[in-house]
Amino acid sequence: MVDIKRIQEEGYDVIVIVGEVDASSSIELDNAISDAVKSGKKKLLVDCTSLEYISSAGLGVFMSYIEEFKRNDINLVIFGLNDKVANVFEILGLDQLLKIEGTKEEAKALLG
Amino acid sequence: MLSKKAIIRLTTLLAIITWMVLVFGDLSIVFSTTHNLKPGIGREVPPIMLSLFILSLFVFYKYRIEKAESINFVDLLWKVFVTGLITTIVSLFFRLFLNLLGSTKLAENVMFLDFIYLSNLGLISAFLISTFIVWKRLILYQKSKFLLTAWQIFEYSLLFSLLYNVLPIPAVQNLEEYYSALLVLMGIFLSANMKWVAYLNFKQKWKSILLIALAMFYLGYFTFTLFNLADDIGESTTQFTDFRNNVFILALIAFIFIYALFSLLVILFNLPTSSVFEQKLEEVVNFQRLSQSIQTEQNEERVYDILLESAVSTVFADAGWIEIIRPGENNQFYTHGISVKEIQNIKQHISDNNVRGILDQSSDKTINLNKYLSTLKGSRFRSILAFPIYVKNQQLGTLALLKDVSDGFNKEMTKIIDTFTNQAGISIENFRLLSEALENERYKEELKIAKRVQSSLLPKELDHDGDYDLVAFSEAADEVGGDYYDTYRVSRSKIALIISDVSGKGTSAAFHMSQMKGIFHSFAQLDLSPKDFLEKANKALSQCLDKASFITTSYFVINSETKTVEFARAGHCPTLFYDTQLKKGTYFQNKGLGLGILRNGEFGNYIQTNAFQYKTGDIVVLYTDGVTEAKNFQGEEFGYERLQKFIERVSDLSVQEIQQKLINELYEFTGTKSIDDDYTTLIIKFN
Numbered sequence: 001m002v003d004i005k006r007i008q009e010e011g012y013d014v015i016v017i018v019g020e021v022d023a024s025s026s027i028e029l030d031n032a033i034s035d036a037v038k039s040g041k042k043k044l045l046v047d048c049t050s051l052e053y054i055s056s057a058g059l060g061v062f063m064s065y066i067e068e069f070k071r072n073d074i075n076l077v078i079f080g081l082n083d084k085v086a087n088v089f090e091i092l093g094l095d096q097l098l099k100i101e102g103t104k105e106e107a108k109a110l111l112g
Numbered sequence: 113m114l115s116k117k118a119i120i121r122l123t124t125l126l127a128i129i130t131w132m133v134l135v136f137g138d139l140s141i142v143f144s145t146t147h148n149l150k151p152g153i154g155r156e157v158p159p160i161m162l163s164l165f166i167l168s169l170f171v172f173y174k175y176r177i178e179k180a181e182s183i184n185f186v187d188l189l190w191k192v193f194v195t196g197l198i199t200t201i202v203s204l205f206f207r208l209f210l211n212l213l214g215s216t217k218l219a220e221n222v223m224f225l226d227f228i229y230l231s232n233l234g235l236i237s238a239f240l241i242s243t244f245i246v247w248k249r250l251i252l253y254q255k256s257k258f259l260l261t262a263w264q265i266f267e268y269s270l271l272f273s274l275l276y277n278v279l280p281i282p283a284v285q286n287l288e289e290y291y292s293a294l295l296v297l298m299g300i301f302l303s304a305n306m307k308w309v310a311y312l313n314f315k316q317k318w319k320s321i322l323l324i325a326l327a328m329f330y331l332g333y334f335t336f337t338l339f340n341l342a343d344d345i346g347e348s349t350t351q352f353t354d355f356r357n358n359v360f361i362l363a364l365i366a367f368i369f370i371y372a373l374f375s376l377l378v379i380l381f382n383l384p385t386s387s388v389f390e391q392k393l394e395e396v397v398n399f400q401r402l403s404q405s406i407q408t409e410q411n412e413e414r415v416y417d418i419l420l421e422s423a424v425s426t427v428f429a430d431a432g433w434i435e436i437i438r439p440g441e442n443n444q445f446y447t448h449g450i451s452v453k454e455i456q457n458i459k460q461h462i463s464d465n466n467v468r469g470i471l472d473q474s475s476d477k478t479i480n481l482n483k484y485l486s487t488l489k490g491s492r493f494r495s496i497l498a499f500p501i502y503v504k505n506q507q508l509g510t511l512a513l514l515k516d517v518s519d520g521f522n523k524e525m526t527k528i529i530d531t532f533t534n535q536a537g538i539s540i541e542n543f544r545l546l547s548e549a550l551e552n553e554r555y556k557e558e559l560k561i562a563k564r565v566q567s568s569l570l571p572k573e574l575d576h577d578g579d580y581d582l583v584a585f586s587e588a589a590d591e592v593g594g595d596y597y598d599t600y601r602v603s604r605s606k607i608a609l610i611i612s613d614v615s616g617k618g619t620s621a622a623f624h625m626s627q628m629k630g631i632f633h634s635f636a637q638l639d640l641s642p643k644d645f646l647e648k649a650n651k652a653l654s655q656c657l658d659k660a661s662f663i664t665t666s667y668f669v670i671n672s673e674t675k676t677v678e679f680a681r682a683g684h685c686p687t688l689f690y691d692t693q694l695k696k697g698t699y700f701q702n703k704g705l706g707l708g709i710l711r712n713g714e715f716g717n718y719i720q721t722n723a724f725q726y727k728t729g730d731i732v733v734l735y736t737d738g739v740t741e742a743k744n745f746q747g748e749e750f751g752y753e754r755l756q757k758f759i760e761r762v763s764d765l766s767v768q769e770i771q772q773k774l775i776n777e778l779y780e781f782t783g784t785k786s787i788d789d790d791y792t793t794l795i796i797k798f799n
Contacts, residue, residue, distance in 0.1 A: 057615060057616050059662075066709070091685060092664060092705070093683045093705030
């Protein structure tokens with residue numbers, strides 16, 4: 001199960017993912033990112049500090065937005081991945097396409 | 113045993129023969145006595161023949177007339193009427209003939225009179241016995257054990273009287289009158305049973321009255337004719353078969369008359385109340401229809417239609433409607449005798465009067481809204497009854513019934529409608545459960561097909577060289593996954609090998625997997641480098657994968673001539689390599705990107721090719737993430753380290769043994785036979 005929240009902080013939106021993202025809960029993640037993109041915000045943070053597991057369907061959600069981020073000049077930074085989840089991103093090669101940082105501060109610094 | 117048909121034929125024949133012998137015997141006795149001759153036939157013959165004749169008719173009609181349960185009551189009475197009509201017409205024909213003769217010699221001939229008398233006796237016997245069987249069917253409708261016993265006693269007593277006529281037992285002879293009286297009393301007692309009358313509707317009651325009255329008329333006519341004829345013959349001789357001595361016929365006439373009279377009166381008195389019975393019966397039928405609608409109807413709309421129709425007809429409402437709540441949409445109305453505009457007016461009026469009740473769908477109370485309706489100007493309705501329809505404790509809608517008289521609904525009706533709405537709720541709930549089950553079944557069936565397709569896509573045999581051994585194992589989870597592996601011989605010493613994992617599950621995964629197989633078999637024969645292959649595969653898949661799907665792949669080219677392996681990784685799990693010299697397993701750390709993630713020319717920039725030389729005893733382990741992500745009870749993953757340690761431990765074994773050990777190790781680790789993801793492993797050991 002997953003719990004996804006969107007928090008507005010000054011200058012950017014934070015999407016907080018708590019729990020596990022599998023095939024069924026990936027839809028919620030998709031909705032959250034889609035809403036954030038539609039809201040017109042150019043700076044997005046994804047807080048994965050409490051993300052315990054992500055399936056290929058969850059990775060597919062991030063992947064499906066890569067083109068759109070590029071097209072609309074949206075800056076999305078993921079931070080707080082634990083080793084296991086980070087490894088999943090790395091194996092698939094998504095770390096080469098998405099901006100991934102260790103902490104929120106680093107992520108914010110990257111957003112500028 | 114004889115068949116029903118055979119018995120009917122046999123008894124017909126027997127009845128004809130016995131009647132003919134009766135006529136012949138009786139005539140010869142009458143002739144002898146009137147001419148003072150000694151009769152050539154014993155005087156006991158005609159009564160025996162009469163008894164046998166009656167018995168034959170009795171059996172004949174018993175098999176001829178169906179049980180009341182299987183036939184309409186009016187049809188039964190119709191049979192009585194028809195038999196009576198035919199016999200009466202024949203009898204009238206004789207009478208006409210007699211009248212035409214006037215006072216000729218023949219008309220006064222006792223022989224001729226006796227013949228006519230016996231013909232009439234035969235006819236009335238047929239009529240009496242057929243009617244008796246019909247009465248029996250009617251009386252025994254919805255019988256109890258007691259009633260059945262009483263009837264059997266009556267029937268056997270009647271039949272006994274036949275025997276008694278044949279064998280005049282002197283001691284009993286004197287009791288003849290008591291015996292007849294007893295039979296009549298029993299007849300009266302049994303005549304009190306007429307449950308069937310309650311099941312007749314108004315129209316059927318009228319028909320029954322008519323038919324019974326006619327049957328009584330026939331009976332009267334026959335009795336009168338017979339008595340007259342018997343009197344006429346009696347003036348000349350006493351030596352004929354006088355029915356007036358026959359207890360059976362007399363008792364039967366009495367019984368049939370009594371039951372006909374009782375029935376007539378009961379039906380007559382029941383006429384005014386028949387509408388109530390009809391209504392009750394309709395309630396039952398409606399209720400049944402409602403509960404059966406779930407099995408037969410194809411949609412919920414029909415259930416609502418039946419509910420409205422049944423409710424309106426059962427309480428004789430002038431109009432009614434069902435309002436179905438549809439969240440986010442306009443509510444749906446099913447109406448009877450009322451327009452939606454009128455409904456809105458009534459609802460508006462009732463809410464204007466601040467009636468918190470069923471119609472505003474906020475409360476579950478059923479209240480009488482009559483007094484509020486009476487103040488609504490321009491409406492033809494004066495009473496309203498409303499009930500909620502619930503499914504799983506959630507209100508689905510409202511049923512409202514209207515009448516143009518005030519206080520039109522009584523307590524009984526309220527109860528019935530309550531039952532109806534409950535039943536409709538259950539029907540709809542059942543209906544929904546059934547549809548869900550069907551949907552599930554269809555989904556499961558689809559998965560089964562997908563699973564079959566998927567397993568048929570995996571190669572039965574892997575092509576390989578004598579330079580190395582190769583085994584593969586794949587087990588799919590309950591849900592269809594998309595693991596794929598295959599080999600292709602590029603040249604004598606060159607083999608291309610692939611392992612893939614399609615993202616997602618279900619039919620789409622199986623579908624993408626088949627696309628991957630097509631891509632592999634078309635591009636592998638071009639003898640491409642691993643990087644070229646992956647670039648081409650990515651380009652091809654970009655056109656057909658949906659937005660959020662990707663495929664991870666590792667592609668190998670094994671050259672047994674140069675003993676090199678060249679490979680590249682497209683987002684697939686890193687390859688485990690066991691170096692037999694170092695006695696150590698390591699994962700190749702080259703970069704890669706899943707197929708379909710970047711759907712433009714830049715994809716190639718993210719792919720790194722790797723190569724190594726192999727020597728005897730080296731092992732390559734390929735796998736999908738199902739293996740490393742397999743979890744034990746504590747939620748711990750099997751992981752990369754465990755896999756690496758495993759291969760170091762079993763490196764001396766053959767590929768088959770290694771594979772078996774790995775499978776055992778995985779199941780032991782997870783502690784369960786059911787797996788969440790697909791396990792696929794491909795193990796290569798170089799010779």
